[in-house]
Amino acid sequence: MFFRIQFFNDFDHLRRESKVFECFHNNNHCYGKLKGKTPSIVHSPIKKNTLPEDLIANKHNLPFKDGRVSFIRLTDKKGNVKFFTESFLVDKNLVNEYVKGTIFTRSGTLKLYYDNNIIRSYKYKINRH
Numbered sequence: 001m002f003f004r005i006q007f008f009n010d011f012d013h014l015r016r017e018s019k020v021f022e023c024f025h026n027n028n029h030c031y032g033k034l035k036g037k038t039p040s041i042v043h044s045p046i047k048k049n050t051l052p053e054d055l056i057a058n059k060h061n062l063p064f065k066d067g068r069v070s071f072i073r074l075t076d077k078k079g080n081v082k083f084f085t086e087s088f089l090v091d092k093n094l095v096n097e098y099v100k101g102t103i104f105t106r107s108g109t110l111k112l113y114y115d116n117n118i119i120r121s122y123k124y125k126i127n128r129h
Contacts, residue, residue: 011057031074033096066106074098081112088112091119 008014026039034042073081079092083101090099090112100113103124110124 011055015051031096033098064105068105069103071101072098073101083110088122089120090114094119 006017008017028038030036030038071083073083075081075090075094075097077095079090079094080087081090081099081101082088083103088101088110090097091114094114097114099119101110102113103110103126105126108124108126110122111118112120112122
């Protein structure tokens with residue numbers, strides 16, 4: 001929702017605002033799965049892989065590489081997760097659970113995992129342009 005309701009002037013603006021949002025979220029949003037606590041209370045600080053502050057990217061000539069894109073999502077009240085603008089059924093029995101999704105770009109496959117077990121697999125169209 002954060003990315004759908006805000007407009008970012010450039011990459012630096014996105015970087016700054018995402019840090020602000022992440023801090024706000026982790027310190028203010030409580031979850032039943034965390035026994036009513038915030039992520040900041042439950043999880044100790046971990047080292048994150050972040051983009052270097054001096055990164056310059058040519059957005060018009062980015063090469064496509066085969067690989068993986070992973071994400072963590074909380075399932076909704078129907079057992080679905082959203083990734084970009086698409087919704088995928090994980091499992092109706094996994095409402096309000098965190099799942100991992102991984103897109104394998106070479107095979108064009110999206111795999112959804114719960115507790116390190118594959119729950120679902122979908123074909124996922126990759127735009128290589």
